Amino acid sequence: MIRLAVLDMAGTTVSDGGVVERSFVEALGGMGFDPDGRELRAHLDYVRETMGQSKITVFRSVFEGDEARAQEANQRFEAAFDRAVSRGEIEPLPGAEAALTALRARGVRICLTTGFSSGTREQLMDVLGWRDVIDLSLSPGDGVRGRPYPDLILTALMRLEVDAVRDVAVAGDTISDLVAGTAAGASVVAGVLTGAHDRAQLESAPHTHVLDSIADLPAVVLAT
Secondary structure, three states, X not given: OOOEEEEEOEOOOEEOOOHXXXXXXXXXXXXXXXXXXXXXXXXXXXXXXXXXXXXXXHHHHHOOOOHHHHHHHHHHHHHHHHHHHHOOOOEEOOOHHHHHHHHHXXXXXXXXXXXXXXXXXXXXXXXXXXXXXXXXXXXXXXXXXXXXXXXXXXXXXXXXXXOOHHHEEEEEOOHHHHHHHHHHOOOEEEEEOOOOOOHHHHHOOOOOEEEOOHHHHHHHHHHO
């Protein structure tokens, strides 16, 4: 029986309207890359491939281990994204709040996870107004690696005192979400088609389900 659902935010439960990608472009432009140049486009392709991973990890790869530049780019990204959040450009995906409510009604605890910093995550939670319909939200941090590692899922399991990984369902819109869910040993590892990666990409990763949206997850959980 599923007792915990660990759900991604942007692209899975939350619509960003392209804000994540635009924030990466703004950050890289601020670091000296030509917004219309070939090098920035190549980096943006990498960003798309690695959607779902911790943003600082992505910037470390872009800047080839130059920690100071990676941290500066990450700060620029977070600032750009935070401005978009404050302008109201972020909203729940259709059916997301109903899905959260349905899961909670069935006794399933809910953790939302993200590759954003804890500060940005908390701002998102304030805008969404979901604090009363979830149990926990997590970002990568000290001792907790981001996706594709299983740390966020296992941290949620421990903090919410769920007894076994087989009692966990994971859902996300990227390959990294599915790799993390599989590595954690979750019984349900579901890709959703509302975000960064398409069906072919999600089906190339280990998974149990590919769903049209998070709205379909409660039925999967009920049947598990």
